[in-house]
Amino acid sequence: MISWSDSGQTHEARWRSESGAAAPRRVVVADDTLPADTAYRLACEGTGLLWQGDFQNARMLLQALMRRADRKPRKVAARAAEKIAAATPAEAFHLHRQAQAQRARVLSALLIPLEADYRIALRRAPDLRQACEEAWGPPPGERMVASLRELLGLVGAHEWRKKGVEVPALGPPPNNRIHPHYGVFSPVRGEYVDLVAAAPLPSAALAFDIGTGTGVLAALLVRRGVQHVVATEQDPRALACARDNLQRLAVLPQVVLQQADLFPVGRAPLVVCNPPWVPARPSSPIEHAVYDEGSRMLRGFLSGLAAHLESGGEGWLILSDLAEHLGLRSREQLLGWVAEAGLRVLGRTDVRPRHAKASDAGDALHAARAAETTSLWRLAAA
The missing domain is CATH 3.40.50.150 (Vaccinia Virus protein VP39)
Structure with a gap:
């Protein structure tokens, strides 16, 4: 379970992570007024951002977090490039995996609440119930919280399943x-x-x-x-x-x-x-x-x-x-x-x-x- 405070009240919901990631220890409520730079700083610190605003704005914020995660300061990028250049192929592979894991942790900090039937009670939220059922099975009958990044992965998998390869x-x-x-x-x-x-x-x-x-x-x-x-x-x-x-x-x-x-x-x-x-x-x-x-x-x-x-x-x-x-x-x-x-x-x-x-x-x-x-x-x- 994860918990958060909103308007003086404490709320709880089941944490859902297909990747097996641990629930964030600290969760704050976020909405359309949250600047992207502030969101990125909080995400890097390991704080979960429970979204209560417009769903489409949450998607835009996730894109902004991706840009910041991929835009390293020049000195940091130069040091990373030097480290990889001096590494053996196996070391370079593990450094790459570590960087990918860190990026995933930051981008997974943006959280979406789901109702007991997988509905998302946010403005302009799409109906993801079928995608959730295909991936997770029947609704569990309790409220849940999942990362937006993972939810979008469910949507992508649902489209692949419909279209086929x-x-x-x-x-x-x-x-x-x-x-x-x-x-x-x-x-x-x-x-x-x-x-x-x-x-x-x-x-x-x-x-x-x-x-x-x-x-x-x-x-x-x-x-x-x-x-x-x-x-x-x-x-x-x-x-x-x-x-x-x-x-x-x-x-x-x-x-x-x-x-x-x-x-x-x-x-x-x-x-x-x-x-x-x-x-x-x-x-x-x-x-x-x-x-x-x-x-x-x-x-x-x-x-x-x-x-x-x-x-x-x-x-x-x-x-x-x-x-x-x-x-x-x-x-x-x-x-x-x-x-x-x-x-x-x-x-x-x-x-x-x-x-x-x-x-x-x-x-x-x-x-x-x-x-x-x-x-x-x-x-x-x-």
């Missing part, structure tokens, strides 16, 4: 769209899907899809002619998302969805896995699709693969080498894990990324992103 490898439109749910990684980087679409199938009888996420690879395998797919996922949100997408694409009858950490029971002639690519600690639950602390999922897949492959079967590991360019994992280390797991490499297909950050020279990790390659490793029992 076109995946050309699934076939011609309109029956080739994946609709990501909130908190489930979207297949916006299509190069890894194209790798799976082009690799020769060792068998069309059965495949395991480990960590299915949106279900895009399970759907692709069925579209390629695989008769039966067992898709596993430990996140209930992702399982619901995969079920929705597989049903939309009319391939659900050929897919069994299981809630499991990594492998289902049994063996298959083809086992596919696209684990998180960066071995770093996630700063929020949503980041588990991107960051895999200690390469837990990658190592778990490799160590268990041989025991779940049929004789002559193949395991397909789809993995970016971004971690190698960031100094977070070496190619020798990866190949060592492959050998330790009793596996051998049958072949590897590479593709260069097509996303915008790969060509953005202003990105803090540009050098690593520009050198990145995504690969499909074909593995077999040694």
Whole structure:
């Protein structure tokens, strides 16, 4: 619970943070009269700004906070640039993550009250009830407070879910769209899907899809002619998302969805896995699709693969080498894990990324992103 004073009265509401951020210890009421400079100073001090003014003005204030967060004093910016220039790639990555986390904390200080049914009782407030229900489930029946930044993220996820993401490898439109749910990684980087679409199938009888996420690879395998797919996922949100997408694409009858950490029971002639690519600690639950602390999922897949492959079967590991360019994992280390797991490499297909950050020279990790390659490793029992 968080509490605040307004007109001499104390109020309370449940704190809601999808990122797992702690509730601000100090909360003050803010409205349209609050200057942006004052709001930024309070946010930097860790004070929560509970908005009681016009909703659209709150959005404008958030934009003003973003400009201030990104506009560093010249001396501060110069020192930061020098520090990054002298750092190793791994140190530069962690400095970048720290800066991003600090920015997120400041921008999350602008808070919006929600009624027990997710309504926002502010002037010119939009109806976000459907977006909240999709992300958070049924209304809890009590008042809540959430950051405006997170609420806008819910709105963005709701629009992605409605519109969907076109995946050309699934076939011609309109029956080739994946609709990501909130908190489930979207297949916006299509190069890894194209790798799976082009690799020769060792068998069309059965495949395991480990960590299915949106279900895009399970759907692709069925579209390629695989008769039966067992898709596993430990996140209930992702399982619901995969079920929705597989049903939309009319391939659900050929897919069994299981809630499991990594492998289902049994063996298959083809086992596919696209684990998180960066071995770093996630700063929020949503980041588990991107960051895999200690390469837990990658190592778990490799160590268990041989025991779940049929004789002559193949395991397909789809993995970016971004971690190698960031100094977070070496190619020798990866190949060592492959050998330790009793596996051998049958072949590897590479593709260069097509996303915008790969060509953005202003990105803090540009050098690593520009050198990145995504690969499909074909593995077999040694």
